[in-house]
Amino acid sequence: xxxxxxxxxxxxxxxxxxxxxxxxxxxxxxxxxxxxxxxxxxxxxxxxxxxxxxxxxxxxxxxxxxxxxxxxxxxxxxxxxxxxxxxxxxxxxxxxxxxxxxxxxxxxxxxxxxxxxxxxxxxxxxxxxxxx
Amino acid sequence: xxxxxxxxxxxxxxxxxxxxxxxxxxxxxxxxxxxxxxxxxxxxxxxxxxxxxxxxxxxxxxxxxxxxxxxxxxxxxxxxxxxxxxxxxxxxxxxxxxxxxxxxxxxxxxxxxxxxxxxxxxxxxxxxxxxxxxxxxxxxxxxxxxxxxxxxxxxxxxxxxxxxxxxxxxxxxxxxxxxxxxxxxxxxxxxxxxxxxxxxxxxxxxxxxxxxxxxxxxxxxxxxxxxxxxxxxxxxxxxxxxxxxxxxxxxxxxxxx
Numbered sequence: 001x002x003x004x005x006x007x008x009x010x011x012x013x014x015x016x017x018x019x020x021x022x023x024x025x026x027x028x029x030x031x032x033x034x035x036x037x038x039x040x041x042x043x044x045x046x047x048x049x050x051x052x053x054x055x056x057x058x059x060x061x062x063x064x065x066x067x068x069x070x071x072x073x074x075x076x077x078x079x080x081x082x083x084x085x086x087x088x089x090x091x092x093x094x095x096x097x098x099x100x101x102x103x104x105x106x107x108x109x110x111x112x113x114x115x116x117x118x119x120x121x122x123x124x125x126x127x128x129x130x131x132x
Numbered sequence: 133x134x135x136x137x138x139x140x141x142x143x144x145x146x147x148x149x150x151x152x153x154x155x156x157x158x159x160x161x162x163x164x165x166x167x168x169x170x171x172x173x174x175x176x177x178x179x180x181x182x183x184x185x186x187x188x189x190x191x192x193x194x195x196x197x198x199x200x201x202x203x204x205x206x207x208x209x210x211x212x213x214x215x216x217x218x219x220x221x222x223x224x225x226x227x228x229x230x231x232x233x234x235x236x237x238x239x240x241x242x243x244x245x246x247x248x249x250x251x252x253x254x255x256x257x258x259x260x261x262x263x264x265x266x267x268x269x270x271x272x273x274x275x276x277x278x279x280x281x282x283x284x285x286x287x288x289x290x291x292x293x294x295x296x297x298x299x300x301x302x303x304x305x306x307x308x309x310x311x312x313x314x315x316x317x318x319x320x321x322x323x324x325x326x327x328x329x330x331x332x333x334x335x336x337x338x339x340x341x342x343x344x345x346x347x348x349x350x351x352x353x354x355x356x357x358x359x360x361x362x363x364x365x366x367x368x369x370x371x372x373x374x375x376x377x378x379x380x381x382x383x384x385x386x387x388x389x
Contacts, residue, residue, distance in 0.1 A: 005139070005208030005248040012142070013135035093225035096209065096248075099241035100222065103229035113232045121240070125135045 002096060003039055006123045007047035011056070014128045018055060023130030026059045030127050034120030036068040036081050038095045044123075068120035072107035079108045081120070098122055136247035140275050143208075143246060146253040147181070151310065151375065152272055155284045156294030158263030161315040162186075162284045164345065164360055166260035167195045169282075169375065171352060172365040174216040176376070178255035181211070183245075184221035185272075186262040187231055187238055193223050197350035208250040215352050220249055238267045246275065256375070265298045273307055280308040282336070282375075286316045287324055299331050311336040311374055315360070336374045339363045 014029050029048075033039045041063055048061050068081035081101075083091050090104045098121050102113050144150060153166035163186065170182040184192040192198075196215050203224055204210040211220040222231060222241065233241065251257065262268050272279050281302055285295045295312065302309055311334030314324045318341050328335040339360050348354035348361070355361045 002205055002208060002248055005250070006136070008142075008207075009135040009139045009247055012138040013133060016138055017133075093227075096203075097222065097225050097241050097244050099233055099237045099244070100225045100229075100231065102232050102237065103226045113230075114234075116234075117237075122244070123135060125133050 003043040004047045004051075006039065007044055007051055010048065010123065010125055011051045011053065013125050015053060015055065017125075017128045018130055021128075021130070022132055023055075023128070024132065026056055026128060026130040028060050028062060028127075028129040029056075029125070030062045030064070030129075032064050032066050032124040032126055034066050034068050034098070034117075034122050034124070035083070036094060036098045036101060036117060036120055037122040038083060038091060039123060041065070064126075066120040066124075069118040070105070070107075070115045071118045072110060072112055073114045073116060074112040075107060075110040077107050077109040078118070081105070134243070136243050137275060140243070140246045141277055143249060143251065144257070144276060144278070147251055147257045148255050149375075150257045150259070150276055150279050152259045152261050152269075152279055152281050153284060154261040154269060154281050154298065155263055155291070156265055156296075156298040157285070157288075157291040160263075160284050160286045160291055161339075161360070162263070163191045163195060163260050165282075165284050165313055165315060165339075165364070166258050167192050168355060168360055168364045170217050170256070170258040171196075171215060171355070173256050173258070173375065175365060178376075179218075179253060180216070181218040181220070181251050181254045181257040182214075183249075183257060183259045184219075184223070185242060185259055185268050187222050187233055187241060187268075188262065190221050190223050190226075190231075192219075192260050193221055195349055195355070196352055206250065208248045209245075210250045210252075218251060218254065220245065220251075235267045238262075239271050242268055242271050243275070264294075265301055269298075269301075273302075273305065280310055282310045283312045283333075284315055285312060285324060287314060287318065287321060292324060292327060296327075296331065299333065303332075309333055314338045316341045334374060337363055 174180040184190045198214045201212045312328045317338045325335040342359035
């Protein structure tokens with residue numbers, strides 16, 4: 001249940017933002033999850049509901065999935081990550097630490113492992129909306 | 133924003149001491165020193181973790197002969213116990229594959245592991261750092277509040293000149309440095325010891341070059357019998373004098389800031 005640790009990070013970060021912005025109520029927390037990390041949305045949502053503090057009593061957690069765009073640094077090729085092409089063990093390794101994708105994925109044009117994860121890496125806190 | 137950095141110090145709050153074994157230069161024996169220190173502390177009855185952060189060339193698993201060990205998932209990742217050490221490394225995920233990471237990827241992988249690893253209660257967490265003063269060093273200085281450094285060098289001026297730069301970097305921001313270990317010593321020259329004292333640091337130990345070390349790789353029992361093993365594990369040596377009896381400097385940093 002690796003998602004619990006990430007959910008805890010989201011709650012802690014949202015709480016810090018709320019304190020900094022002096023919000024007395026948090027209405028919405030908008031989260032993006034990159035496809036590369038293959039976070040289970042249901043587990044993340046359940047963990048968020050279990051971990052939330054009193055200031056999150058009426059908070060709606062919106063979770064949006066984002067496609068993962070990879071860009072080759074050698075030939076400039078841009079392509080989308082697809083889990084379906086990976087063995088289960090490799091997909092799981094990338095789930096835990098997305099950067100190990102560099103050990104297993106290569107540019108679809110030139111086979112280089114030197115690519116950047118342009119978009120859709122892992123869990124990202126887009127914004128927190130609340131009432132002062 | 134990236135939410136992961138907010139939980140890092142919470143993950144580490146049950147760890148009494150966090151020691152990064154580091155060097156400005158590669159090939160000086162950091163991994164052997166880090167592993168042996170961790171094993172020595174564990175042998176003395178302390179709860180010890182070993183964290184291999186040398187992502188591009190991890191080797192502590194080879195030094196310890198760790199095989200068929202697996203992480204457990206429980207509200208994060210729970211590292212297994214290997215030779216008495218709670219042990220985390222990127223090799224659990226990369227296996228035998230190369231890990232070609234650029235700076236931003238190193239930071240991201242480091243932050244991920246710090247954010248999701250459930251270390252539990254430890255007396256010491258020993259970190260085997262990558263060589264140099266790049267992303268991993270800067271990230272640990274930024275993200276881990278109670279970090280202390282133990283620096284490893286060889287007698288080579290090439291290694292020590294880089295070590296000096298690293299020391300200045302750490303001293304400029306008041307990061308505690310336990311001291312310097314001179315590894316792979318081949319003569320009785322005292323220049324590293326003298327230079328270390330000029331930097332205002334403790335010269336922790338000199339470890340003679342030992343041809344038996346290579347044969348001890350993968351066998352912890354044999355590692356204790358090598359010169360490096362003896363120097364670090366004996367009561368009068370590094371682990372006892374300079375780590376266990378060295379708790380005060382951590383407070384020095386935080387009183388200043």
